Amino acid sequence: MKLVKTIQEVREEVKKARGSGKVVGFVPTMGALHQGHLSLVKRARNECSFVVVSIFVNPTQFGPGEDFARYPRQLSADLTLLEKERVEIVFAPSTEEMYPADSSTVVEVPKLSKVLEGKFRPGHFRGVCTVVVKLFNIVQPDFAYFGWKDAQQLIIIKQMVRDLNFPLTVVGCPTVREADGLAASSRNVYLSERQRALAPVLYQTLKLMEAMVKAKKITETRKLVRAGRQFLMRHSGLQLQYLKAVDSRTLQPVPRVKPGVLVAAAVKVGRVRLIDNILF
Amino acid sequence: MKLVKTIQEVREEVKKARGSGKVVGFVPTMGALHQGHLSLVKRARNECSFVVVSIFVNPTQFGPGEDFARYPRQLSADLTLLEKERVEIVFAPSTEEMYPADSSTVVEVPKLSKVLEGKFRPGHFRGVCTVVVKLFNIVQPDFAYFGWKDAQQLIIIKQMVRDLNFPLTVVGCPTVREADGLAASSRNVYLSERQRALAPVLYQTLKLMEAMVKAKKITETRKLVRAGRQFLMRHSGLQLQYLKAVDSRTLQPVPRVKPGVLVAAAVKVGRVRLIDNILF
Numbered sequence: 001m002k003l004v005k006t007i008q009e010v011r012e013e014v015k016k017a018r019g020s021g022k023v024v025g026f027v028p029t030m031g032a033l034h035q036g037h038l039s040l041v042k043r044a045r046n047e048c049s050f051v052v053v054s055i056f057v058n059p060t061q062f063g064p065g066e067d068f069a070r071y072p073r074q075l076s077a078d079l080t081l082l083e084k085e086r087v088e089i090v091f092a093p094s095t096e097e098m099y100p101a102d103s104s105t106v107v108e109v110p111k112l113s114k115v116l117e118g119k120f121r122p123g124h125f126r127g128v129c130t131v132v133v134k135l136f137n138i139v140q141p142d143f144a145y146f147g148w149k150d151a152q153q154l155i156i157i158k159q160m161v162r163d164l165n166f167p168l169t170v171v172g173c174p175t176v177r178e179a180d181g182l183a184a185s186s187r188n189v190y191l192s193e194r195q196r197a198l199a200p201v202l203y204q205t206l207k208l209m210e211a212m213v214k215a216k217k218i219t220e221t222r223k224l225v226r227a228g229r230q231f232l233m234r235h236s237g238l239q240l241q242y243l244k245a246v247d248s249r250t251l252q253p254v255p256r257v258k259p260g261v262l263v264a265a266a267v268k269v270g271r272v273r274l275i276d277n278i279l280f
Numbered sequence: 281m282k283l284v285k286t287i288q289e290v291r292e293e294v295k296k297a298r299g300s301g302k303v304v305g306f307v308p309t310m311g312a313l314h315q316g317h318l319s320l321v322k323r324a325r326n327e328c329s330f331v332v333v334s335i336f337v338n339p340t341q342f343g344p345g346e347d348f349a350r351y352p353r354q355l356s357a358d359l360t361l362l363e364k365e366r367v368e369i370v371f372a373p374s375t376e377e378m379y380p381a382d383s384s385t386v387v388e389v390p391k392l393s394k395v396l397e398g399k400f401r402p403g404h405f406r407g408v409c410t411v412v413v414k415l416f417n418i419v420q421p422d423f424a425y426f427g428w429k430d431a432q433q434l435i436i437i438k439q440m441v442r443d444l445n446f447p448l449t450v451v452g453c454p455t456v457r458e459a460d461g462l463a464a465s466s467r468n469v470y471l472s473e474r475q476r477a478l479a480p481v482l483y484q485t486l487k488l489m490e491a492m493v494k495a496k497k498i499t500e501t502r503k504l505v506r507a508g509r510q511f512l513m514r515h516s517g518l519q520l521q522y523l524k525a526v527d528s529r530t531l532q533p534v535p536r537v538k539p540g541v542l543v544a545a546a547v548k549v550g551r552v553r554l555i556d557n558i559l560f
Contacts, residue, residue, distance in 0.1 A: 164387070164413050
């Protein structure tokens with residue numbers, strides 16, 4: 001495994017690999033790696049002969065007042081984990097390497113970026129799209145791996161890759177969960193013991209909604225969301241930001257549950273923001 | 281020379297060329313080819329072993345009320361010209377091929393896109409950047425050729441390529457002019473005989489300004505622009521939209537003329553809009 005810090009070095013490494021006929025898999029991360037990230041890396045390792053993982057806490061996807069400064073950074077622990085997964089290249093650039101002083105180009109999927117997370121984190125997906133385009137152009141992978149945990153991010157990136165004709169395939173991978181159902185997230189380390197005990201209610205809410213649909217008790221999304229909201233509200237200490245049932249392509253509300261409907265939610269537990277979703 | 285209409289076909293052709301070690305040069309155009317375009321093609325032909333020219337009148341870079349519908353289209357004449365230049369591939373996609381119904385991703389360089397042309401054509405450079413990113417991802421050239429005639433476009437695309445880390449080199453080529461100095465443009469065919477006679481005044485103005493600087497008569501841009509404006513105003517029938525001296529990297533006004541200063545102007549002759557510029 002090779003740790004590289006500059007764009008030029010990654011390009012050279014990938015070029016060499018391509019030259020010898022390798023298929024390049026890419027897993028972009030912000031580090032603070034957990035089982036969710038590692039599942040993406042394992043998938044890339046299975047499907048590709050050359051695996052690049054980037055570790056870059058991207059400032060442009062954090063809003064003012066968000067957790068950019070305190071976002072967990074633990075490069076050496078991350079490298080140990082990636083070494084075990086037999087990754088070829090870890091790309092860990094500095095902020096200056098990625099964003100020279102005069103950079104100003106932005107990439108956006110406006111239609112998909114103003115709802116759900118986008119409503120609570122204006123500019124977030126512009127930052128995500130921009131850095132992902134940069135990373136795609138730097139690494140030029142054949143396959144890029146993203147988790148369903150960040151469903152809206154995955155959907156936006158798929159749309160962006162289609163719209164901008166990137167010559168690569170985006171692979172969405174299932175959410176990895178703790179034993180009690182909480183979705184693996186780098187932000188889970190922010191949770192106090194009490195908050196951590198409360199956090200699984202988010203996924204329990206989604207599972208309850210799923211069960212109601214499977215039992216054919218509810219098909220109208222309006223009623224389904226109301227039931228979910230009522231369940232969630234019973235647990236004090238969780239503050240609901242949104243709970244919506246949307247079309248997983250357009251992210252627009254749909255009247256009835258059917259295959260392709262995404263139920264996505266965000267809650268705050270104290271200052272910690274958690275998101276989760278299920279796809280029908 | 282091969283005419284291809286689908287993205288998949290271009291990709292296959294370029295892949296084959298790459299496989300046999302070719303260097304790919306790309307000239308994006310909107311067709312209605314003139315000597316300006318052909319100078320870009322010749323340059324690409326000189327520097328690259330595989331030349332792709334695209335012909336696509338990009339709807340997203342035209343504003344409402346602009347000339348998208350009447351923009352000159354003459355594919356078979358264009359093909360004859362390109363055949364003579366020994367181009368390998370002409371990519372002439374339909375609008376549907378380039379913009380499927382649900383496309384919505386946009387690419388922008390906001391800081392550079394609101395001044396000069398951008399002020400008079402809101403959204404224009406967003407359309408340009410978006411289609412150029414698409415074309416870059418489709419063709420994946422090593423070199424892409426643009427004319428200095430559209431100086432702001434060239435400057436924006438250079439910035440975009442830097443910012444988004446596209447693995448290619450943008451080559452800016454000198455403006456090609458008619459014998460009387462009028463910059464070659466597909467829109468020149470709109471000019472009536474009287475308008476055509478008047479049109480060279482735009483370049484004469486720029487040359488006069490250049491001469492004043494060379495004679496060290498003027499170094500302050502404020503005075504230089506005033507002198508240019510006065511000269512231009514003497515010719516009735518030309519309506520000045522802007523005449524500015526800016527830094528050619530930031531497109532921001534500069535107090536004094538020095539190397540790297542761009543003097544850019546737009547005029548209307550009747551309904552026809554003409555642009556031109558000189559770079560110190």
